[in-house]
Amino acid sequence: MSDSLDSLLATADVADRRDEVVTGVREHAGRIARELALLQGGDYGSRDFDTDSGTWTVKYEGGALQYLRYDGGREEVYVVSAHSPPDPEALAEALRDYAAFVEAYNAYVESLEGVLDDVDTDFPAVASTESVAAERDRVLDRIRAVSGEMAGQLHRAEGTDYGTFSARVDGTRWELKRERDQVSYLRVGGEGGIYLLSQYGNPPATDVRELVGSVPAFVEAFNERVADLDAGLSRVEL
Structure with missing residues (x-):
């Protein structure tokens, strides 16, 4: 019986690595959240980004990342959230698509370049009350x-x-x-x-x-x- 107890494998290394990865994603995706808040003109909001493998949702509050969610079709994974950290295997699966998510975000921003260039700002005079x-x-x-x-x-x-x-x-x-x-x-x-x-x-x-x-x-x-x-x-x- 003692030999069986001694053979248990510790999960601390896996958990530590998971937390390290999540911290890095939180920092990187937090920059995306701040940029979205700046672009959309508000402190609160969310936006979905589709990739070939699934959908990523960035939700921000007060200009800061509230959560980053990945839906690959089988189950949703909260890669970053205010609650418990994700399962390591689910996290690994989601992060295989993370680069595609960033590309989708960049493509969205690039699509807005020059969108206001031809907007006429010569507005009519405002009538006095x-x-x-x-x-x-x-x-x-x-x-x-x-x-x-x-x-x-x-x-x-x-x-x-x-x-x-x-x-x-x-x-x-x-x-x-x-x-x-x-x-x-x-x-x-x-x-x-x-x-x-x-x-x-x-x-x-x-x-x-x-x-x-x-x-x-x-x-x-x-x-x-x-x-x-x-x-x-x-x-x-x-």
């Missing part, structure tokens, strides 16, 4: 002024630091939220709706154009609310 934005802001300034008057009246009547007034205009909910006598926002459409007024910036001009015609109806609804309050108080007797 200055006048559109100015007109939008003019309309919003008027809406902001009217909404500010409403917020002031609400603060005076309700006497609270925070409050809202809402009404339905043509079936759509309009809501004015205030902090004391200042407008916090004017939102149309409830949660996820359009903020005509807010602290985060102005809405698109198209939204302003669509909604500005309904502002008078919202103001009228507010005035009706005030009139109802006034009428209710006028009936109180002391």
Whole structure:
């Protein structure tokens, strides 16, 4: 029995050689990954390269090689990966095709030489949105002024630091939220709706154009609310 135990062969030499080979491939294929990231204009991506014997896939992340995979038809071999190293026999089979993979990569790069030479970069002039934005802001300034008057009246009547007034205009909910006598926002459409007024910036001009015609109806609804309050108080007797 002891003779059988003594006859076991150690795998350390094979594993060390496998790791040495994988390290060399990682360094070399890592250069390909960096070049692909530079060429494709992003930190993340992958690309396949076909050879006569199979398909190689280079995947990179953050501009660095994430894995190099070889599919020779029988099984996929992760020559380089973040997980366990490949089986030595599978690695050896894949690396017999490695030179063809590099040739396929080089051929791909060479195929792109001059691809942008005849591209016309004399682009049309870009139209200015200055006048559109100015007109939008003019309309919003008027809406902001009217909404500010409403917020002031609400603060005076309700006497609270925070409050809202809402009404339905043509079936759509309009809501004015205030902090004391200042407008916090004017939102149309409830949660996820359009903020005509807010602290985060102005809405698109198209939204302003669509909604500005309904502002008078919202103001009228507010005035009706005030009139109802006034009428209710006028009936109180002391």
